[in-house]
Amino acid sequence: MHRSHTCGELRIENVGQEVNLAGWVQRTRDMGGMTFVDLRDRYGITQLSFSIDENEKLCSKARKLGREFVVKATGKVVERESKNPKLETGDVEILVTSLKVFSPSEVPPFTIEDETDGGEELRMRYRYLDLRRKPLLKNLKLRHQLALETRKFLDQNEFMEIETPYLIKSTPEGARDFVVPSRMHGGEFYALPQSPQTFKQLLMIGGYDRYFQIVRCFRDEDLRADRQPEFTQIDCEMAFVEQEDVLQTFEGLMKHFFKEIKGVDLPEFPRMTYADAMARFGSDKPDTRFGMEFVELNDTVQKKGFKVFDDAELVVGVCAEGAAGWSRKQLDALTDFVRRPQVGAQGLIYCKHNEDGTFKSSVDKFFDQNQLNSWASKFDSKPGDLMLVLAGPTNKVRKQLNELRLYVGGELGLRNPDEYSPLWVVDFPLFEQDEETGDFHAMHHPFTSPKADQMGFLESSPGSVNANAYDMVINGVELGGGSIRIHDEELQKQMFRILGFSDEEAKAQFGFLMGAFKYGAPPHGGIAFGFDRIAALFGGTDSIRDYIAFPKNNAGRDLMIDSPSEISDEQLKELHLQVKSES
């Protein structure tokens, strides 16, 4: 071993010991006759000291060390004259007697400090240097710990981790598959799994009644910010359970994480139906750290001569506590916010509940003080509050107001990153209907079971049927979702029919699963968590990219290894493929 201790290990008790340290040069400082080198590794920083009087040659060598040189230093641990309380090793330093340079370093393209001057692209290109920075090290340590705690908890609860294949079969349901051409079977392809869904169901049919896997999943989507073509799930499934059993079990997992990692005891997670979540927050993943619940105003504000309200399917608002004092500029910014194409509202109506009890609104032409007072009753507003109102088609306006609520909540400091508000959103619709084509798509996936008492409406009114489906949401982030599955061949066939599969298509793609239902399938259900997202939640930052060692950029490209890239003609030929030039 090229070291006897790490750079985070030595303390005052080690004074007098001969040690070997190895690591990276964080910086060197020449102070008259002394040279100090901060040596860094994964565990910390230790100061090396060199005296020009004691060993001139060694000291000159030390002075030539540049940032990020990799060295080994041998010497004696001594107590420091001026201690550094910011460092765990700050009581001591090493009087170096021998120094070996393993590797010099060119000047890095950005500074390797907690705050760096490197832009995102540069840092992606030199990811191995970015990974040396403490914030990323901390993130990957957290991820490692979360994975360990996942396995500890689930193993203790009788779950078996079982690996499922990565070379599987392409199915057109859901997002696009990445495919893998077969050399041995010309013209045929494997697909990379979007999730191990069907395999975990087959494991339930195989009797493995508690399965989990921390597993990579792949989706060939047009990338949006903070989406990755490959991402990691905690994938879980249980047999002989009902919905409530799944919720209890995985609420337990999340509580375990909070206890072990944050030292926080979370209370029982409240449940909220999808319908409630949409009506109260305009979102199926409401941030419940703060109130500002939706207040519907149709009864109060329609038929008063204001066309925008009168023509709207829904008039709905939120009350921003203490924001009546916001300036014209701030209010204009809110209007600009809702008019952004990502939000898409036409405009914003506001009404200030002034400190003196009067009202000042942007629609004073249409509503007198009395009428505005009835708004205030609806909103339960107090002097000093600000009412914000949108109007339009129900689904759209709810989504718009959700964005506004989150934005204003942020502005008001109501989204405290150190506070955690979990909940289960339940009773999702089984289907969502394509607005243009009228086709029904599975909201969760085609293996999700309908509520038993709504089975009768599957054919007559599919859009009204709810599913045994649930999402776990914390602070407005959907961490995981799942469902109780169908375990009956006939019901599964019916689902595929409603989803527009012909019997032949259903059989070609999922025949193996429906075949398995013939041989004794237990009732089962499960959940999958976004592992990258859980790490980001616990790490307290937004981008999952900061929790992935080697992420891809928004164009799905790995800038460091320069991938994807062309392959040789010989490889293409072996794969029976030809690249078509763009026409």
Add this chain to the structure above:
Amino acid sequence: MHRSHTCGELRIENVGQEVNLAGWVQRTRDMGGMTFVDLRDRYGITQLSFSIDENEKLCSKARKLGREFVVKATGKVVERESKNPKLETGDVEILVTSLKVFSPSEVPPFTIEDETDGGEELRMRYRYLDLRRKPLLKNLKLRHQLALETRKFLDQNEFMEIETPYLIKSTPEGARDFVVPSRMHGGEFYALPQSPQTFKQLLMIGGYDRYFQIVRCFRDEDLRADRQPEFTQIDCEMAFVEQEDVLQTFEGLMKHFFKEIKGVDLPEFPRMTYADAMARFGSDKPDTRFGMEFVELNDTVQKKGFKVFDDAELVVGVCAEGAAGWSRKQLDALTDFVRRPQVGAQGLIYCKHNEDGTFKSSVDKFFDQNQLNSWASKFDSKPGDLMLVLAGPTNKVRKQLNELRLYVGGELGLRNPDEYSPLWVVDFPLFEQDEETGDFHAMHHPFTSPKADQMGFLESSPGSVNANAYDMVINGVELGGGSIRIHDEELQKQMFRILGFSDEEAKAQFGFLMGAFKYGAPPHGGIAFGFDRIAALFGGTDSIRDYIAFPKNNAGRDLMIDSPSEISDEQLKELHLQVKSES
């Protein structure tokens, strides 16, 4: 929860309790007025009992249950009249008061018992049924436990598990890559990793000085028996280490497995050089559970007029203890064995050391008793032993004799599956030379470092240079291998040159790694274990397929999901690809 207990849980202490069990019907037996049902789940079997006198309707229902029906039974735990000591639950049974059938089952295509009547192909097609069999359940439990113990041990030793990407870049070195066409970057491809080799090296350069990952790897090889296109590795890397540190650490991991899983304390692993292993056993993965070491006979047997020996580069044999009594038929079988094309010898010479001290050989025409006695001295044979001799070109004849030694060792019962003989094979050659082209290939991989004292021969005599490379071998199975890596740009460039890469090719494929060497690379090295193979070793059977939940067959096909398969023209078009029909 559809059950209060599992089918493996109830004991005499539970008598009197009302319970719910759920599981699969293993079998039903009608005994006069009673019907008994063995209900099975992952945890065990519990007997359900139904009395026609007490509840005729329920009893008739039970009589109609077929094998593999999934049911829920409610009833009272009672003590059994005739106990079954073979079952952990054999002291009790359930007097069933209510029975619900979750799913009926068609008659399974093979019997779901420890010993099944299903052929391999049928069992692969219905893998979810095969997985219900206890031997497979046991294997997957073992695999789960091995993964947990791996993580426990490595975490305790400061290793961090870090996920590396699956969508990487194709490189022509080594086996063929599976590739993944990019939709967003037409004509470009990702590749699936053959191993995370370069990424783990970049992690070392990034300062993560102890990394591991249980990770899927992919190789598009022409499949041989017991190879899988996707397989799992325990992939590990350490920085600031020398070879001995790596050996000590991972010998520790293997000892941990043996301690935790078998309750066995393994002694220190002996080390054997590659050269010794080849000379003494004809293999770089010798089965050292038994002796029968190679004895070289050139000095003793050449120039006695027997052309086969005289013309041979090497005459070498093994002594089979106590096998002098083998019949003509048995000896012929040995000759047939070595003549099989997989072994490839021309013939086999034997010499019996008879109980009376005389010798009987297949070459008595050329060697008299005196001369055969000098063979016996070389072999250190005793009366009753059998000497077996092969002759030919050194490398070939060693491989042939290795096969023969293993075969005879097996016949003599010397390969006890309950005995474990581990060793490290070290000092592998850096290169192997293609016999036809004379080209040098990396024996381990192109990132492996040469022995420091042999650096000078890299250009002049590459074939003579040894590497800092090592394999862990137990009972003749190579469980893992690794090396100390190159961490210097110039040496890495030199390696690529010797391997026939142009500077441009090296840069295009591995430029990111050599670029990383410019910014402070620590000395590092690591190892990768075949996880499937470790599971098979601990499980005590040969085929890794029995330790993979959903394996592929020898043609790389998943018979259950029927993959690979054709994809739609639309998918191909989106991927900018065209399938070329065979010409």
